[in-house]
Every structure is written in structure tokens, then in C-alpha cells.
Amino acid sequence: MNSTALREFIDLFPNGVILTDSNTIITYANDIAHNSFGYKEDELIGKPINVLIPKKLHRKHLLYTKSYAKCPVKMNMSNRTGLLGQRKDGSTFPVDVSLAPLENETKSLFIAIVRDLTNREYIKQLELKNKQLEQFTRIASHDLQEPLRTILSLTKMLDAQNNSSIDEHTKQVLQYIDESSIRMSVLIKALLDYSKLNSKKELIEIDSHEIVREVIQDLGKTINDVNAIVDYDKLPVIFGYKTEFRLLIQNLVSNGIKYTQKSTVPIIKIEYLSTNDYHVFTIKDNGIGIANENQERIFDVFVSLNDRTEYPGTGIGLAHCRKIIEMHEGTISVESKLGKGSCFTFKIKKLLE
Template sequence: MEQQKPFTMGNLHWAHWLIVALSLLMTIAVWQYSKIQIQEKNENRFHREAEQVITLIIERLQKYEDALWSGVATIKSHEDTINFSQWQSFSSALHLPEKYKGINGIGVIFNVPDTALPDYLRRQQQDRPDYRIHPAHQNVYRFPITYIEPMADNLNAVGLDVAHESNRLKAALKARDSGQAQITAPIYLVQSEERTPGFLFYVPFYNSTNDSDSELIYEDGDLAIKKRQQQFAGMVYAPFIVYKLMQGTLEKARRHVGITISDDGFLLYDENHKNDKRYEKGPQFQQAFPLEVYGRSWLITIRSSSAFRNETSNNQPTFILVCGIIIDAMLFFLFIILSNANRRATKLANYMTEGYQAKSLELERNIERLKESNTELEQFAFAASHDLQEPLRTLTSFTELLKDELGSNPDKPHVIASIKYISEAAERMQCLVLGLMSYSRIGREPELMSVDCNDLLDDVLSDLSVVIKENNVKIVRATLPVILAFPTELRMLFLNLISNAIKFKNRETTPCITISSKEEDDHWLFSITDNGIGIDPKQFEHVFLIFKRLHSQDDYPGSGIGLSKCKKVVALHGGKIWVSSKINEGSTFFFTLAKSPKK
């Protein structure tokens, strides 16, 4: 006999390579799918947070506008005039620091023509002797800031004529002519020593005449504009420094995105720079929002920050990939072990066949060796399957330990989900190993006995009583014979076939299983019929192959070994097994058992 060559991976059957390759491809596909799902989830979260930022900015400006119109209403309630103490009372009632965070103050600007200037200054200097209008300018308009509260923070603004500077003046005239709230282009507030960008927010009011205020505000056309210009009395206004507005509107601690605001190319506010501790050079997501706000066009750019990346980080795809590769490797080495054992048995059988004609005595010895080799092969498969359980138990124990360790930490749901995937994969692998052990045990120490198939069927149905009741299965049974058989293996045969009939039920009909038998010349013919989902006739030759599955694990869980065990049990009894079926029309499994099976 020639010297045995060492085993190489090339000795694996192409089907083994195909199974490993498909398993690896499925692992990669699930890994990629998980990455895409998480990316889409994070993108949706970013868009929700970005839209929430825009909504909060708009709502906050509308709230400030309402406060300014309430100032107009207060002036109208005092018959178009209001003094310094009355405005202080109104401002105090607003509770600006608590209810209007980000606002620098609220004040009144009067329209003071040249003819009314002396009387205006006399009235203001009665309460405030130091009051004056500044700075001097050549414009024909005079719009001095008369009152501003809180005064302590806005002393430099008292008496400031907003007509002295073009951005302030353009927005004021636009508010006057439109009757609507307006904001200025970017300016630097005189009361701010930091020289950071800000703007003024105006709402106009008019002298009372026969026309109602609503007509002055909402009428269209040149005549309406002319009326507003003639009756323009002044404006209630609020000064804003943009970074204070953003602090009051959108505190950084409550969001995970960075904001940049520009007005016609002028940078009003910017968090997206390297000096910001949450800045991320290559953001995951970025979106620009053009926004029309009270006569100005703002461009708000929102980018995900490092806080967003930290909050949305998820290691689930990595866990899936690592666990899938581990399982694929275990499957690969299992195939190597089985293929090596099968190769040795095949080589021995070929050697015996070659020497059959010349050495009949040697042939008998070789037959004996083959029996011993097959016995060793079965023992080897059993031992290999048994030994594979130890790393699986270790993997399961450690995942349970990790689950217990993380059980009190609800902030890592993605880690807990990944541990669940590892546990489920280990359970499926353990199911395959246990199925392989069960397969290898069939016929190891058989003992022929007289078996009443009716009693045996009663025991099987009793074991399946819970699942039969849960699925509302109808059992129709004929009287079965008393036969000579191996009871443990025969019970396994009935249990597998009836369990499959229940598992692959048709969800649109009530499950029904019929069990019958027929005596023939030298054997018994049994049949188990169901009204389940059926089997494609093209798959008849494949269903009895070990590890062969016709459905996904998610749809119908299992090891793919059950029908292989049935075939081995029937062969042990000197019989055959086959199936007749059509898709969605149920299946009938036939098997024969010899009346005098050989040990």
C-alpha cells in the first residue's frame, strides 16, 4: 500500500469550498448592509437636528417680533406718546433676561423732523438733562434712539441717530414703507466693546388718524406707501449681537451640530472653525439652508460636529464581521476534518477493490479493515463534533458574561445588540454540531426489538403535543403494524418527519398530517402526508443531503441534518425513503422498512 500523502486544502470537495465561500459572502453582505443602515440612520438624525435648528431660529425671531409689536401696542395705548418711566415699566414687565434670552434690550426710536426737534429735546431733557442726539450727519432723516432698556447695558445707544449709518437707515426706511418688521444688514453695535457682528430689529408705528393701523400696515400700492411715510411716528426696536442670540436660542450642550450664519457674504456667526473644541475637519454631514428673514437673505450652514460622531458611533458592523468570520473559520475546519477522514476511507476502499481478483483472502481482511475504518470514522466524527462544543460553550459563556456586565448600561444599545448577534450565531453553530453528533450516533449500537408502531407514534405525538396545540394541527392516523426494528432510531425517524410537516405548514390553511402504512412482500411501506408549503420537484434529490437547506434560517430555522438522519435510519432498516410533492400542495414522504432487517 503506497504511503499516505499529507492532507492539503485542495482535497476539499468543491461543494465544501462553495459553502464556505457563500457563508463568507453572506457575512460580508450583512456587514455592508449593517453599515448602510447605520449610515442612513445617522443621516436622518442629522437632517432632523438641522431642521430643528432652523425651526428654532425662526421661532425665536418670531417671538422677538411679538415682543416688539407688544411695545407698539403699549405706545398706542398711551395715545401715541410714552415717557421714560412708562417705557421702563413696560420693559420690566417683559422680564427680558428670563423670557427673551439673547436680546440686548428693547427700545423706542422716534421720527423727529426738524420742526419738532426743539420740543422733542425739551421733553426728553426734563427727565434726563444729559440726553442728546448723536452723531451729526447730512441725511434728511432723524431717527434717534429715545428709550432703551435695560439702560445700564445700552448707555452708548441712548440718543444715537440710526439715520447716520446706511445699513441702519435702509432697514428703518424699509420698515416705514412696508409697515412690516425688518432687520438691518450686519452692523457693529455701539454698546458692544467686542466688535462682534449684530443687527437691529425694527417694527414701525404710525400717528393715529382716521385710517386704522391695520389699513396702514396691510394696504398695498403707492398710495398706501405714501400714507405710511406721512404718518410714520417711529419704531420699537431691539439690538442683537448674533453670538448672544445663538447662545440664547440654541445652547451647544443641547445639540450635536455646528452652525455658520452669513448675510450676503458677511459672516455673522461661525462655529465651524478649528478653534471650536467640537469642530470636525471632515464632517460626516453638511447642509446649507437659504433663509429669508425680515428683509434679509441669510445662508445658514450646518455641519455635524465631533459630538455628533461620538454620539452616533456604532461598532455593530465590526462585531457582525468578526463573529461571521469566526463561524466561517469553524465551518471550514470542520469540513477539513470530515474530508480528511473520508479521503482515507475512500483510498482504503479503492485499494481493496484493486486487489479483489488476485487476493480473495486479502479482500476479506480488507473488508474487515473497512468496517473498522468506518467505525473509527463514525467515532472520529462523534469526537470531533463533541470537541467542537467546548469552544462554542466558551464563546457563549463569555457573551453571557458581557451581557451581564453591560446589563446596567442603557447607553450602549448597539453593543448589547451585537452581543445578541454573537450569541445567536453560536447557538446556530451548536445546533449544527449537535445535529452532526446525533447523525454519527445512528446505528452505532443497534438492538433489534419488536416495536408496536402505534405505541411509538403515541410517544412521538405526546412529545410534540405543545407545538401541535399551538399550531392547531389535525392528526389523522391509521392502525400501524408491530414490526422488528431499532426502537430509538425508528422513533427519531417519525419525530423528524412529523416535526418537519408542522414546521413547513401552509399559513393559509389548517395544518393536517396523515400517517398510514401498507404491508408488501418483504417490507412495510409507510407514508406521512401533510398539506404544507410543498417542495419543488427539482429539489427531491437534494433534500436528503446533509446540511442541505431549501429555505433561509430566518424563515425556517434548523440545522439541515434532519432528513439526512431519516435516510440513514431507513437504510439501517434495509429500506428506502423518497418524497412526492408540489409547491403549495403539500408533501408525502414514503419510506420502506424491511420485515427482517439485518444487524
């Protein structure tokens, strides 16, 4: 095979492919290889192969290439752990490498097929974190909830006794213990619900218009109590996780109603836009708004920006929302000004796998 035909063939590979001569100088690399290692087109040609290897491994690589040159054979190195490539900017990433000798028209060449394992390693890390979260769930459901049940039962028992020897201060302290225990129990349950979002779910067709209608119906008492207005466009059928999508809508709508000045009639507007790759929803309200410096923090767990006596909550609802959106391979953001309301925009990928 001549050089031109060889290069055209290499360009068809779905992985990075690199050719070197007997001195380990790169004679050709396809676009995928250049992109994986952070180089511009043809920038690798003429460079030694060790520019793609972390400096700490150069000596080991030199010894290996000398040994391999003596007996070059087809070799898959996927069974070796800790193989790393080095990008132009100095960052490293896990790789899988297959090697083979290649006889060209005039000289011996070596071909290396390089697969970027970054995503695979990321998935492994996610699976590990999910297992750790499942362990936490088991601990939290028993080891944290059980003592709280005991505390609550004891305070109720003391209260039921109506013991005249207990002074008013002690009664007040018991009431604080009771209320704090209930709040802690609610927080633990919220955190458990948050952790369960990691569980594998089934992707199905969702009528988002119908979901919004059902959420408004479920929030009927809350809406009627404050004469809230919820207006929404004709919304599409999408592909996603139905229970989680419903929770997403419910959290954002109920927040829009809850975080409104008492003297203001809450107005919620849900709009939709279709792009090539995403379903884009916006949920606008006329509530109290969010300061600019807090607009990233609100999506973190247990972040509550307001007085909980006036606006009660666990501080986990928007963290739920972000996690649900991540499940749908999308993003969520907010634009807001204090006293002027908020506009939450979330994108859901159309072609989920």
C-alpha cells in the first residue's frame, strides 16, 4: 500500500491513529489523534512520539520501544493499567493503545491506535459515587432516622404527661427539641430523595403539556390560597424520565408561587422553544428575585437564601432540579433581579440514549 492510500485508509478509523518511523518520529497522525492530544492539523508530524507521553514515563517508554523494535508484533495494551497520554497543554488522560509493525514501500513504520478513555473513566467514577451514595442512603434511612424517632417519642411522652413539675422554660426547650427533630427528619428525607435520583430509570415519551396541567391541579389549593395565575404555551411531547420531569416542573412552579411578596399576586409563565438539539423551557415569575451573586449557589444542596420562618423549605429543591436536568443531558440557569422576579431556563436533550 502506497503512502497516500495508507493515509486515506487511516483517516477512516474512528480512533486516533499515529504512524512513526523506526526512530519513533511521527510521520502521520489522523485528525482524531490531533484533536485528542490538543494539536492543530499536521502539527504532530515530525515530532518524537514522546511528546504525547508524560515526562515521568519517558525513560520507561524508551526502554519499552527499544525492546519492541527488536521483536515488533501486533500488541493490544488494553490489559495494562495506568496508561496515560499527554496533551499539548500538559494535561494527561487515560488511553488504550494497540501497536503493530507496518511495512511500507521504502521503510519500516509502526502504527499506534490510541483510544481516549476519559469518558469511560468518568463513567467508572460516577458508578463508584453512586454506590457510595447508596451506602449513605442505607445509613441515613436507619442510623440517622432512628435516633430522631426516639427523641420525638420521648418529647411527646413528656408532653403527654402534663407534669406540673416541668416549668415553662423546660416546656419551651422540649418544644424546640421537638421542632428541630422534625426539621431534621424532613431534611434527611429530602436528602434521601435527592440520592435516589441516581437510580436507573426508564426513558419514555412524556406529554409535557399534560404534566404541567397535572402539576397545576395538584397545587390547586396553594394556587387558590394566593390567587396565583399560571399560564403556559402549548407544550411538546418529549423523551425523558417522567417522574423526574414532573418533580422538576412542580419544584419550579411551586417556588415561583412561594417566593413572592405577600401583597403580590403570583404570576407564573411557562414558555417553550425548540432548537435543533434541545427542548428549551422557561419558567418566569414575578417573585422576590435572587441577587446576582447567589444565582449559581441556589442549585447547591441545602442552600436557602431567605428567612425560613417566612419562606419554609429544605434548601434542596433546586439541587433536585439541576440533577434532573443533568439526567436529561441538559443545563439549567436563572436570570433574576431582586424584587423583579426570576426566569429559569432549562434545556433537555432531544436524542437521549
